[in-house]
Structure formats: C-alpha cells, structure tokens
Amino acid sequence: MEPLPRSFYEKEPDEVAEKLLGKLLVRLYEGRRLSGIIVETEAYYGELDPASRASRRGGLAKIMRGEAGMALVYGIHGRWLFNVVAHKSKGIGGVLIRALKPMDGLEVMMNLRGTRNVELIASGPGRLTQAMAINKWVHGKPVYIRAHGLWIEDMKGDVKVARSRRVGVTEDLPIPLRFYVEGCPYVSKVRSSRGVHPS
C-alpha cells in the first residue's frame, strides 16, 4: 500500500492526530519490515501551547514550522519520541505517535524491546521508538515516501476513537488533545495519580 501523501499532514494537528488512528506505521530495519497500527496519538501546537517544544525558540520549533509530513524525533529522559510535523500552510504543529498494535516483525520487535509481552512492545512513546528502531537518524526525513525506511500507510477499517487530556505534560491546554482507540489493549497505560479522565 502506498504511503499517505504529504497533503494528509497539511491539516490542523488535532485532525491529523485523530485520522492517524488505525493507520499503519512501517519501518524497514536491517532488511526486515516492522509495522504496527497506530492506536494512540497526541496533537501539539505552536507558541500558544505550553507543552509544545514549538513554544520555545529552538531548532525543534523551526522543524515544527517547516514542511508537513517530516519526522521529528525528540529526546527525553534518555528515550526517543517520534512525531510527524502536521499543520496547515504557514502553521506550526505536530503529532506525537504514542502507541502501536504490533503487526509485522513481531519477533524482531520483541528482541529490540527485550520483552515477549506483546502488550508492552509499543504501548508508550518511548517503547514504540525502541521497538521500531526509530532514532535521531530519521529526524527531519519525510514519512510520505519510502526512501528513508519509515512511512505511514493507509489502512481500511474504522476504529472507535476516544479522546482525553495529554499524558505527562506539566502544563496542558484546556482542550483534550490525546486520541486513542477505545478499549484497545495496546494503548499506553496511564499512571493513576495523573488523572486522564476523559473530558
């Protein structure tokens, strides 16, 4: 199946985040195909969004203002987080991919993660990048072509979308910007103390 076109990402971040649910993230790793269905995302905006790196003045903000459909890989707490730049023309924004349902290359992903528990393979932003060998190397590369071994394909079939506040951010916007597949066991488990009550 062909990768989703660049135009798919040229929309408001929350719309892209929601529509990415149910799509297939594919990674070529040492000649093998790793893939997983996207089951959890979060939208990030520009200066008005206190949780977004675009609200600071660094290189990440520059990329979030740049071409839509580019991979943005962000390091935090010793892990890599994978985002796709998404915004309308002249806008700023991105979508954080937070969890996958593993599909192709399960054995390889289990080895990369060091666990055989399928629900723990990619149920979190840091876990997902480890399972798919996503690192700084793909930073700034387009995900709407196959050339760099990382892309997102369309998938048929609808998913039941739920939304909530974003996870882990210290200062969130009053709007729920996290999207996930209702009842899906591959969605990251949110720590109890930080309430993610749907709102």
Add this chain to the structure above:
DNA sequence: CGCCAGATTGACT
C-alpha cells in the same frame, strides 16, 4: 561551555 527540566519507563517499598 555547564546546568537542568522534561511529551518516560521500569524497578522497588
């Protein structure tokens, strides 16, 4: 350059 917060995780009491 050094400092340190942070879109996390997993190990431990």
Add this chain to the structure above:
DNA sequence: GTCAATCTGGCGG
C-alpha cells in the same frame, strides 16, 4: 504508591 536512571536541547554565563 514512590523514585531515579538517563540524555537531549534550551538557555544562561
């Protein structure tokens, strides 16, 4: 439930 390992990028000096 609590805690800290881990490391990049922003920011101050």
